[in-house]
Amino acid sequence: MNITQDAQVRSARPEDIPGIQKLLNHYAKLGDLLPRTKQDLANNLEHFLLIEEKQTVIACGSLEHFTPELAEIRSLMVAPDIKGRGLGRRIVEQLIGIAKERNVGRLMALTYVPEFFHNLGFRTVTKEIFPEKVWGICVNCYKFENCDEIAVLLELNQAKS
Numbered sequence: 663m664n665i666t667q668d669a670q671v672r673s674a675r676p677e678d679i680p681g682i683q684k685l686l687n688h689y690a691k692l693g694d695l696l697p698r699t700k701q702d703l704a705n706n707l708e709h710f711l712l713i714e715e716k717q718t719v720i721a722c723g724s725l726e727h728f729t730p731e732l733a734e735i736r737s738l739m740v741a742p743d744i745k746g747r748g749l750g751r752r753i754v755e756q757l758i759g760i761a762k763e764r765n766v767g768r769l770m771a772l773t774y775v776p777e778f779f780h781n782l783g784f785r786t787v788t789k790e791i792f793p794e795k796v797w798g799i800c801v802n803c804y805k806f807e808n809c810d811e812i813a814v815l816l817e818l819n820q821a822k823s
């Protein structure tokens with residue numbers, strides 16, 4: 663199978679939680695992504711898209727709202743052995759499509775790979791323009807005092823015009 667072209671992106675289901683968490687734990691140990699509990703994943707499962715191969719989650723990402731007009735791409739990841747084959751792009755493009763359908767004006771992410779997001783039309787911005795994120799979520803994060811993640815933003819209203 664040509665993974666990049668043939669694999670279907672689909673919504674996550676409860677039985678996907680262990681696979682999502684396994685991949686997330688891998689990147690959390692490396693410090694690339696924030697760990698999330700099974701309960702947190704279960705609470706947000708409806709926001710996840712994923713690609714599976716042979717009943718294994720090989721790519722996923724979620725679209726989570728702060729407000730109706732501000733949403734974040736979270737827990738975006740591709741299995742380590744198949745990075746760089748377009749799966750991350752496919753997940754993000756579908757999440758952007760969903761955000762547009764919902765009339766999200768601003769789509770943001772915190773990341774160590776801003777270049778990946780720049781390729782998809784995002785630009786680097788200062789985190790302080792997202793007080794909803796900083797004081798709602800980051801404040802509870804172990805990295806809060808010394809966060810070195812980079813904020814990226816895609817303005818969808820502008821992208822449409």
Ligand SMILES: CC(C)(COP(=O)(O)OP(=O)(O)OC[C@H]1O[C@@H](n2cnc3c(N)ncnc32)[C@H](O)[C@@H]1OP(=O)(O)O)[C@@H](O)C(=O)NCCC(=O)NCCS
Nearest residue numbers: 694738739740745746747748749750751773775777778781
């Ligand atoms: C970041 C990640 C999701 C990208 O997914 P991917 O499938 O490897 O990337 P893609 O193959 O879809 O790449 C799309 C484009 O971005 C570029 N790109 C991908 N990763 C990049 C990186 N680390 N630095 C710079 N450019 C990158 C690719 O070259 C490609 O460019 P092109 O379209 O001009 O050829 C994946 O590498 C990953 O899981 N990384 C570890 C977890 C992580 O950091 N997630 C991001 C959290 S916000």
